[in-house]
Amino acid sequence: MMNHTKPTSLKIIYWVTNIIFWIISAISVLGVILSLGLIFELFPPIQLHVGIPVQMEVLEIGKLDVKNISADVQFVEMTGKVHIMDTPKEIGKIYGFFIIIILLLFYYMMMTFRTFINNVYKGMYFDRKNIMLLKRIAYGLIGVWIFTVSYAYFQYYYLVKNMTFESIKSMGEVQTFGNILSVALFVWVLSHIFQKGVELKNENELTI
Numbered sequence: 079m080m081n082h083t084k085p086t087s088l089k090i091i092y093w094v095t096n097i098i099f100w101i102i103s104a105i106s107v108l109g110v111i112l113s114l115g116l117i118f119e120l121f122p123p124i125q126l127h128v129g130i131p132v133q134m135e136v137l138e139i140g141k142l143d144v145k146n147i148s149a150d151v152q153f154v155e156m157t158g159k160v161h162i163m164d165t166p167k168e169i170g171k172i173y174g175f176f177i178i179i180i181l182l183l184f185y186y187m188m189m190t191f192r193t194f195i196n197n198v199y200k201g202m203y204f205d206r207k208n209i210m211l212l213k214r215i216a217y218g219l220i221g222v223w224i225f226t227v228s229y230a231y232f233q234y235y236y237l238v239k240n241m242t243f244e245s246i247k248s249m250g251e252v253q254t255f256g257n258i259l260s261v262a263l264f265v266w267v268l269s270h271i272f273q274k275g276v277e278l279k280n281e282n283e284l285t286i
Contacts, residue, residue, distance in 0.1 A: 084199065092199045099192045102185060109181045116174030119167050126165040126173060131230035131253050132238055133157060137245040155249065160237065172236075176229060183225060187218045204275045212269035219262035226255050 115121045136153035162169060194211040202208055234252050 088199060092195055095192050095195045099188050102188050106181045106185045109177055113174040113177040113181070116170040116177075119171075123164040123167075124170060126162040126170065127159045128162060128173065128233070128237065129159050130157060130238060131233045132251055133249040135247050135249050137247070160241070179225060180222075180229075183218065183222050187215065187222065190214050190218060204272060204279055206276060209269050209272045209276065212265055212272060216262050216266035216269060219258060219265060223255060223258040223262060226258060230255070
């Protein structure tokens with residue numbers, strides 16, 4: 079019986095995936111506890127930092143001084159986070175639900191990917207179970223994309239549209255995160271390539 083040595087790259091991917099999985103598991107548990115604390119008002123007012131899903135046009139004018147050359151400059155656009163100081167409990171509850179949803183989605187994705195890598199590590203390459211796992215990863219990514227876009231539009235209408243600044247205004251173009259959808263479609267196509275490989279393998283076995 080031949081002893082097949084696993085490639086070093088596969089061993090690295092296997093161990094890194096498992097380490098990341100347990101780190102994400104710990105973060106998810108802490109995140110869920112924090113979110114439940116926000117929802118059930120177990121904490122005093124927190125300082126919530128929330129990402130902005132749109133480009134912001136900055137109207138601030140400054141000065142540029144380089145080697146005796148002086149010019150007026152304007153900060154044209156930026157992205158970043160908003161710091162909601164002493165976050166009202168009602169807002170904390172809303173974002174607590176969002177945090178739980180995204181943590182559960184990412185945990186499911188990571189758990190499915192870990193199972194897929196573990197199966198590959200065991201030599202289960204063209205296997206129907208692994209093909210189903212790939213499809214689940216693709217569907218999970220689509221779910222992440224739908225959630226992310228929905229969250230971005232919520233952020234825009236709930237937060238951005240109701241904020242007022244003296245020197246900043248929204249450009250109104252909400253991010254749609256097409257890169258997530260592209261990765262989901264790639265994984266979905268990959269699962270069908272694996273499925274076709276299994277079918278060809280079965281046909282060859284029947285022919286022999």
